[in-house]
Amino acid sequence: MFLSSLQSWLSKAPNYTIFRVNKLANFDCNILQKFLEVQSKELNSSAIPKISFVKPDCIVIEQWPEGTAVERSSSEVIVDTMCGAAVLRGSHIYAPGVLGLPTNCKLDEKVDIYADLDGQCKRGLKLKYDGSKLYVGTGQLKMLRYELFDNEIQAYGVAIHMLLPASRLPVINETVCPKGQLLLQNFPSIVAGWVVDAKPYEHILDMCAAPGNKTTHLAEMSDNKALIMALDKTEQKVAKIKQTCETQGVTCVKAFVFDSRKCHSDEITDLKCPPFPSNTFDKVLLDAPCSGLGQRPQLKESKMSPKMLQSYKFVQRKLFGAAVRVLKVGGKLVYSTCTITVNENEGMVTWALENFPCIQLIPAEPFYGGPGLPDVGLSDDQRIMVQRFGPEEDSLRKVEDLSQNTIGFFIASFIKVSDHKINSGE
Numbered sequence: 001m002f003l004s005s006l007q008s009w010l011s012k013a014p015n016y017t018i019f020r021v022n023k024l025a026n027f028d029c030n031i032l033q034k035f036l037e038v039q040s041k042e043l044n045s046s047a048i049p050k051i052s053f054v055k056p057d058c059i060v061i062e063q064w065p066e067g068t069a070v071e072r073s074s075s076e077v078i079v080d081t082m083c084g085a086a087v088l089r090g091s092h093i094y095a096p097g098v099l100g101l102p103t104n105c106k107l108d109e110k111v112d113i114y115a116d117l118d119g120q121c122k123r124g125l126k127l128k129y130d131g132s133k134l135y136v137g138t139g140q141l142k143m144l145r146y147e148l149f150d151n152e153i154q155a156y157g158v159a160i161h162m163l164l165p166a167s168r169l170p171v172i173n174e175t176v177c178p179k180g181q182l183l184l185q186n187f188p189s190i191v192a193g194w195v196v197d198a199k200p201y202e203h204i205l206d207m208c209a210a211p212g213n214k215t216t217h218l219a220e221m222s223d224n225k226a227l228i229m230a231l232d233k234t235e236q237k238v239a240k241i242k243q244t245c246e247t248q249g250v251t252c253v254k255a256f257v258f259d260s261r262k263c264h265s266d267e268i269t270d271l272k273c274p275p276f277p278s279n280t281f282d283k284v285l286l287d288a289p290c291s292g293l294g295q296r297p298q299l300k301e302s303k304m305s306p307k308m309l310q311s312y313k314f315v316q317r318k319l320f321g322a323a324v325r326v327l328k329v330g331g332k333l334v335y336s337t338c339t340i341t342v343n344e345n346e347g348m349v350t351w352a353l354e355n356f357p358c359i360q361l362i363p364a365e366p367f368y369g370g371p372g373l374p375d376v377g378l379s380d381d382q383r384i385m386v387q388r389f390g391p392e393e394d395s396l397r398k399v400e401d402l403s404q405n406t407i408g409f410f411i412a413s414f415i416k417v418s419d420h421k422i423n424s425g426e
């Protein structure tokens with residue numbers, strides 16, 4: 001019921017493009033300005049999208065002004081819904097996302113892009129697609145059919161250079177600046193880093209770290225001086241964390257392939273690698289694996305079964321228990337998800353407070369998101385301490401459009417006030 005009431009909001013793209021600025025690099029905002037000025041000429045727009053800073057490490061770029069448009073084309077290209085969603089957020093189109101392309105299209109020709117909402121379009125379709133489809137933008141063709149649909153070779157690279165998505169967000173990514181200066185990141189993910197508030201020389205554990213976007217944020221805000229342990233459960237994902245650190249010039253992170261549910265053990269006294277003994281870390285970030293239902297835009301309704309939806313809380317609880325144990329008394333635990341369900345968010349807070357008398361909920365400051373939902377187990381005093389990013393209006397805390405028109409996200413912050421062993425009998 002709650003999910004279906006959010007469906008219209010979830011089906012739309014956020015209204016802003018957000019970059020995190022790497023504090024360790026010398027970023028020059030003029031590069032962004034100039035890039036958009038060039039695009040404004042291509043789009044015949046008299047103004048460029050507004051650029052502003054929320055903090056020195058967070059840039060917000062707004063949509064092209066209302067009325068900005070490109071001439072539509074009669075040639076229709078069909079892409080899958082994942083690709084369509086990326087287009088609406090300002091991405092070019094890469095070869096694997098293209099499903100249908102008319103035979104007579106020429107290189108550099110203008111094409112209209114449609115996302116296949118039914119999932120019925122066959123790869124390589126030549127005819128006009130008559131299934132349910134959504135216009136997502138207009139671009140210029142950069143690859144021909146024989147390059148895209150050759151069965152022998154997997155095509156890669158930009159197939160369509162986007163001019164303007166239907167969302168009117170700028171077509172932009174981190175490659176406009178020298179490597180490592182900027183990172184495209186959702187606004188609430190940046191806020192989660194601010195809530196952790198990493199400081200030099202703190203011992204910090206990032207329990208579910210891949211691809212390392214929050215890890216590198218923590219490292220950068222500590223001036224590359226915190227001691228950060230980043231865990232994720234597969235080798236491939238940990239390789240990605242290491243790569244993100246390298247790109248961002250971060251050297252204070254040690255990344256390990258590890259199941260964080262088991263990251264606590266008092267049989268071990270080595271602080272250099274997991275598992276870690278009780279009371280090791282000043283701060284722990286648990287950016288938990290979740291149902292991911294806060295992603296926007298979602299062009300197809302989620303097909304997750306109620307049973308599947310209920311299943312995430314079990315792994316989240318195990319991870320939370322381990323987080324509490326390795327956190328020092330006086331230390332801070334930040335819990336976040338990129339989903340909207342109550343049981344993974346407010347429900348987790350209620351469960352955590354009931355099961356760990358050694359922790360207390362504290363304000364997840366700085367506040368940008370709204371309060372937690374009412375009538376789902378948290379008192380008003382507790383609701384106001386967490387951040388929920390979504391379309392809800394709540395008089396307990398008003399939020400700006402930037403926080404209402406982003407992805408669905410949740411952040412809660414806890415302090416450990418006593419040793420977990422005292423009440424639990426461990």
Ligand SMILES: C[S@@+](CC[C@H](N)C(=O)[O-])C[C@H]1O[C@@H](n2cnc3c(N)ncnc32)[C@H](O)[C@@H]1O
Pocket residue numbers: 189207208209210211212213214215231232233234237258259260261287288289290
């Ligand atoms: C929400 S994503 C993390 C995103 C990351 N914090 C960032 O900002 O770049 C959740 C991650 O949890 C990892 N994960 C899931 N179960 C895990 C476990 N038991 N131990 C460690 N990592 C786990 C997944 O592989 C996934 O990379």
